[in-house]
Amino acid sequence: MTTTESNQTQGRRSGRRDRAAAAPVAGSAGAVEVTNARKVFNGFEAVSDISFTVPAGSFTTLLGASGSGKTTMLRLLAGLERLDGGTIRMDSTVVASARPATHVAPEARRVGFVFQTFALWPQMTVFDQVAYPLKVRRQRERLRERVRDALALVGLAELADRYPSELSGGQQQRVSIARAIVYEPKVLLLDEPLSSLDAELREYMCYELQRLHRRLGLTMVYVTHAQSEALTLSDQVIVMARGKILETGTPRQVYERPKCLETAGFVGGSSVLRGVVAERSGQDGVRVRLDCGGQLWVSPRGVTGDAAVGAAVALAVKPEDLAVAPDGADRNCLEATVEAVAYVGSHCDLSLELGGERFRARTSKSTDANVGDGIRVRVDQEAIRLFPA
Template sequence: MKIELRAIQKSFGSLEALKPFSLTIPSGTFVSLLGPSGCGKTTLLRIIAGLEEADSGTIKMNDQIIYSNEKNIHLPPQKRGIGMVFQDFALWPHMTVFENVAYSLKATGKKKGLREKVDQALENVQLGDYRERYPHQLSGGQQQRVAIARAIANDPAVILMDEPLSALDATLRDEMRILLQSLVKRLNMTAIYVTHDQNEAMSMSDYVVVMNAGTLLQEGTPEDIYRYPQTKEVAAFIGKGTIWDGHLQTQGDETYLKVEADLCFPLTNNTAKIIHNEPCTIVVRPEHVRLSQLMFNGAQTGVIESVSFLGERYEVTFRVGQKEKRLFAYSYERFTPGQQIYFTILADSIHFIQPLGGITNETA
């Protein structure tokens, strides 16, 4: 089910929750709406579901208009072919697992083959043996599976999920991520997933939509969002990284990035037209910084600030230059806070954010 949003706008009194917002979601894709609390992502999800009405704009599903303020079209939620999974599970405590899942079918008048549909939905979430239990007899992860089974029992073309894993512990979240991904693909649904957790968004999604203050900052594959953020805001919100303002310097045929008077890095593969002393903003990801306890050609020095063990590697924070700017790196070698180290940044991995200086090349 392809979903098209055109100029969707929503205000609550003087608060503009969504500024004119346009987005196309291809059929069969898993799309995450990612952003901080209050950015408008849940409001947008509820508008798509029909639980909230936009002030203006148009929503289409496979070229059928389901909402248009101008044409006075507002298809009710039960007729949109949408399943919804909420953050708080929203299960009826006095109903069994079977009855909770069956409720969505009864509410939409789809009683034919009800038992078979409920049984299939429960099998899809691996709860076939839990039909007669009540919600209080289930773990948090099992309750969320019931909520998912209820959402897919109607065989919806679209499933909407509002931070469905936030109430679960880390291990359960990992298990549920895998389940949700496999279900969406196996059942060929279009999924829209609201989260403020970048790890969830990046690991689960075909596409990520980064939002803030009711606006769309950037959309793309997880890889593109991570590697080529278009704004400081996106770069800071997605993944670890160092964001520096600096100036491009030229000396003969060589180009350098000058961050501070004593902090300068050579650049390679530069295809942009360089103006001497042109301002720019760069993003350096930790995996593109090389550390060593021994001096090597072209290295600069820094002082270790902190070291965190992540299991497969260490996350290292260190200070560089007279103004002690912070830089992040990964290492398979253990360092000690206060220790002097030598480092270099892989020049062809530095990403330039476009707005400052007009730099449009992805690597410099």
């Protein structure tokens, strides 16, 4: 990270605000509608009959592990792959369809694409890299002005004459972003653009992408496997697995109120404790007798699906929702054994074991615990999510 990037990151951490956002690009819209999209590679269904909508001007993230189909879906939006089923519309215009067969070429879709790798030509200056899409499209009117404007938006106006080898990783990625927006696309597609950067630079670039989104008002569709990026950047998160959509919601919804156990495990890093419903009690919610020993109460708002007495259930518990129990506490407390301790500066991560089940707790950095210790933890009743087993 350069000194400038470091200073800007520190400024944002301390609460310093950017200047007021500029108005969206004139004439931009960029609503995207995907209906029953399907893509097959050699008999493997990479995208399986999925449908979703990206509102114009929104920042939508496709979030999932490797092999979930998120990058394939992004390439379908860009026109780099052809649909085997379904339809894609941009601003109500069909740009791809399996029946009748329709495939609008990528360069005619008004989309920008930022690749996972920087994809810069080593022999070309920053200016020429950014000008390239305009030259290919024969859009030479005001070319120099448009390139300068794009570079200014990403903070690289003074580096137009440099070559990629003379830039930091963050600067190279900003060149690729400038190249993607210089021809004023309606939709900007980003395929894990921060994955090759170090941790501090990723944080800085997240802020830069937020700023750029506010300034341009572009529709952005972002692909990542990193939940922190999805939660930080997005208006809408679409969680994917095995070529399907698990659920769609705001960052807060998918993190705090996931609709399925798989989302709870992937997005929230939740541990899963299985058991049987022992009691239902109005405002108190549901009491679950755990298979590993002990019991937990779940508030009514945390119950998903059937929770009849005697029903087998699975509880999703995020690490930060466990704390070392204070003296005298009894309700929603579990006696466990410490298997591992990781001090990470801002907090401690504990790996705990109870009756053969393992789960994690994120506790205060002052927690005094050692491997092999017995420990009593309290689980926040309001934060537990209950799902049918």
